[in-house]
Amino acid sequence: MDLIPETPYRFRIPRHGPMRVPGIVYATRDLLPEATGDKSLEQVANVATLPGIVTASYAMPDVHWGYGFPIGGVAATDVSAGGVVSPGGVGFDISCGVRLLAARLDADRLPAVLGPLMDTLGHTVPRGLHHGGTWQLADRAQLYDVLLGGARYAVDAGHGVPRDLARCEDAGQIRGAAPGRISTHALERGLGQLGSLGSGNHFLEVQVVDDIFDEATAAAFGLHRHQVCVLIHTGSRGLGHQVCTDYIRTMDEAMNRYGIQLPDRQLACVPVTSTAGQAYLGAMAAATNFARANRQLLTETARRAFERHTGAELDLVYDVSHNLATIEHHELDGQWRRLCVHRKGATRALPPHHPDLPAELAATGQPTLIPGTMGTASHVLAGVAGSPAFHSTCHGAGRTRSRHAAAREVDGQRLRDDLESRGIAVRGTSWRSLAEETPTAYKDVDAVVDAAEGAGLCRKVARLVPVGVVKG
DNA sequence: ATGTCC
Numbered sequence: 001m002d003l004i005p006e007t008p009y010r011f012r013i014p015r016h017g018p019m020r021v022p023g024i025v026y027a028t029r030d031l032l033p034e035a036t037g038d039k040s041l042e043q044v045a046n047v048a049t050l051p052g053i054v055t056a057s058y059a060m061p062d063v064h065w066g067y068g069f070p071i072g073g074v075a076a077t078d079v080s081a082g083g084v085v086s087p088g089g090v091g092f093d094i095s096c097g098v099r100l101l102a103a104r105l106d107a108d109r110l111p112a113v114l115g116p117l118m119d120t121l122g123h124t125v126p127r128g129l130h131h132g133g134t135w136q137l138a139d140r141a142q143l144y145d146v147l148l149g150g151a152r153y154a155v156d157a158g159h160g161v162p163r164d165l166a167r168c169e170d171a172g173q174i175r176g177a178a179p180g181r182i183s184t185h186a187l188e189r190g191l192g193q194l195g196s197l198g199s200g201n202h203f204l205e206v207q208v209v210d211d212i213f214d215e216a217t218a219a220a221f222g223l224h225r226h227q228v229c230v231l232i233h234t235g236s237r238g239l240g241h242q243v244c245t246d247y248i249r250t251m252d253e254a255m256n257r258y259g260i261q262l263p264d265r266q267l268a269c270v271p272v273t274s275t276a277g278q279a280y281l282g283a284m285a286a287a288t289n290f291a292r293a294n295r296q297l298l299t300e301t302a303r304r305a306f307e308r309h310t311g312a313e314l315d316l317v318y319d320v321s322h323n324l325a326t327i328e329h330h331e332l333d334g335q336w337r338r339l340c341v342h343r344k345g346a347t348r349a350l351p352p353h354h355p356d357l358p359a360e361l362a363a364t365g366q367p368t369l370i371p372g373t374m375g376t377a378s379h380v381l382a383g384v385a386g387s388p389a390f391h392s393t394c395h396g397a398g399r400t401r402s403r404h405a406a407a408r409e410v411d412g413q414r415l416r417d418d419l420e421s422r423g424i425a426v427r428g429t430s431w432r433s434l435a436e437e438t439p440t441a442y443k444d445v446d447a448v449v450d451a452a453e454g455a456g457l458c459r460k461v462a463r464l465v466p467v468g469v470v471k472g
Numbered sequence: 473a474t475g476t477c478c
Binding site for chain 2 (some may be wrong): 067092094096129130189200235236237238242244245323403
């Protein structure tokens, strides 16, 4: 497959075979997926065959192999031109995302309290594959309230403060949620999991602002150097996973009716305007509200731990999803089009003065949060004017090795000792899950955000480093 | 990512 370098930060996969648009990969040469094993660039080309896709099939600098679509992929389809929606373009963890909290506390106060603080977080943050959450919902009716209301419902029920909502994407509550389009099985899986972290690369970290690249924007976001922060990375748990599983099956069966032919069955999709397409988008929005309420509940758990050990309050900087499909208006060749924008392992980064931004963020552009891998830095970015890829940027470091390979090559206990010796307190769940998340299985997150900035997708605002990790 | 197989 041809991969033509166009700039130091952009490569092109020219149209070939059934591709309707080219592939565009934003990365440096060093960040491109390995030639062996990782098939993500073939996946970029496969996505370019989707009915209704416009402009290009995009990959972000953290691109790697995923289910059907690459992780780090962005694809938009034209709703009024037979454009499709695909669950594989969102991912299994619907509305997986990141929330950053800024403590009214500076790093010099940490050494005295870090151990007990991490112990409390370790004991009170539910995590791991099967674990239930902190908010035991009364019944399915209350779960419907969560699925319709998202973080807004959680705050209204006392699990947060109104200011939290001003700093959530979509004010914490995405529109169009249709809980009735979620299977009983998915509802049952979600019922006990609200306020839980999950596993894999999900984490809750205590971090310190290590570097500021744009003082004015950092100040507008509520961040300053040496400030203590909490970063929460989690999603919609078993509920979102089951929604994805259910609709992949539905669409795989329904696709023939629409005469859709694809190079990979994992791209299963239907027209946005079809019954199944509308049902998926309604279920996906409901799962998104679940994920946002989930991050709201974990915020409450973090606030209680900080209150107890430091007395410091935690202010929400921002909450953003990186696994989502949304209906958005974009101008293409001078015409405004209604597009279904899939971002899978990609983050929306609206430019300054975009109409969907709240007034207090209009001047800065959308805050975009990039969780690093365990023991490495995380980043705060902002959207920029004129960015390509429907105002999207990267979402994290991006895997370079499978979980299996990582666990084979790394000893979890030794990794923990290594992190502790570097001053990072670790509260994990199992040695194996720790080993699977070794930083050596990921790209260099600093290089990823530099490439994203170099490509004109966003700009850097602040860099944070971890001092305590609670790992799922 | 995920009750890592219905």
